[in-house]
Amino acid sequence: MRVLGKILTVVLLVALAACSRSPSPGRGPGVTYGQGSGPRFGDSAPHSWVGGHPYNHEVHGIDISRYQGNIDWNTVRNSGVSFAFIKATEGGDHADPNFRRYWYEAGQARIPRGAYHYFYFCRSGAQQAAWFIANVPRERGAMPPVIDLEWTASKTCPRRPPSHEVLREAKIFKDILHRHYGQRPIIYTTVDFYRDNNLGSWPEEFWLRSVAGHPRIVYPGQQYSFWQYTGTGRVPGIGGNVDLNVFSGSPAAWRQWLNRRLQ
Template sequence: MRVLGKVLSILLVVALAACGGGGGRRAPVAVVSGAGAGPQFGDSAPHAWVGGHPYDHMVHGIDISRYQGNIDWNQVRNSGISFAFIKATEGGDHADPNFRRYWYEAAQARIPRGAYHYFYFCRSGAQQAAWFIANVPRERNAMPPVIDLEWTASKTCPRRPPSHEVLREAKIFKDILHRHYGQRPIIYTTVDFYRDNNLGSWPEEFWLRSVAGHPRIVYPGQQYTFWQYTGTGRVPGISGNVDLNVFAGSPAQWRLWLQRRLQ
């Protein structure tokens, strides 16, 4: 691991130097080099990490929605991607048009996948749970469902309800999904939402967004299972940028997590 960390650090420094450090378009940076060895994906706008680097982790994944278009899932798997979170629903009346196709194709490529719901604050937790259940199949070998909790920028739902209402409705949503799918949902959240609503008080499994600092610095003391570290990832088989994530553990711990969480 130390050798790999040194190689990654060198590659990142070289890539940033090639970018010139100023304006203009930055070239993608590879995670590791070497024919057929390790991950082959990268980042079109790499961050100079302090306090820990996502490339120190060995298990990487993507999260996607319809904006990724057509995906070559075999290429994605062969690049070193180990899991995929796929957008399924939003609010109480929107379903991602590519969800069912991605859900099937990822399974065919033998990539563990889970579905996520973008939570709105203009519908009750019960309404949104019913909508998610209507669109996401309950099946074996699926990762836990995810509730995406962040302040929305939607013109149709600009509400920012008080924290007690946020937590009440989100709890209703996750409890209904837990009963239906037999798995406790994972909580995805952002820095401002986490702080504004005291999500650290929840004894849940977290997927944290942190694209400009290590989660141990940005979310001090918070345990997490997944870390979304960039929105400008580049992965063979996907055109354009894609969100990249890591699992906060070793490959052996990842296998144990899958054995415990796949239903």
């Protein structure tokens, strides 16, 4: 994996509003990074990284939901965001109220984007796939859909079914979306869910959450395309914190990845 030139600058206080790097009242120590034409992001609660540093990656992106509010997408793009995953649906009856607006605005800003679904264990995979399809357009140029597999904290669905049921219903969901959108869904997951359900046995493309250590340590031996490394990122054009991610390869590998999927 190639990395971006110099080690990125570390400072004590940060809050990025538009392109400003002035300290923000009420926020603790943070980090800003980015030089020259590279990403200009920050983190309001950075970790001490073990096994590798995400800030050195060259291809960064965001994942968002309604909690990000109004977004200045052109500013986001100019800050160095190369992709966006946008929450579309949850379970079998909830749609993110900002999804369609974000989908349109990100497209207008020419930011590659994909939609993700938060999987519930109180609805079948088929029901959830039908709900996702009802809300997410089949659009040429979109990135693959994403299935977010993690243990839910919802009071309406506290179930933790056995692994064989999890894998069965998630596979049904994935297969239906694959047929409809023509692209195999990406699997987003967390450390505990990955281990509890032996997701390493799946021959799928992964987006891994790891906010304190490099995925090669946290998910040993697992190949992945995307790494979500913080939930407290700061990006010009977005008020408040936002999830930040990196693509695992170089800019050339990123262009190849897009070209294979955005036909």
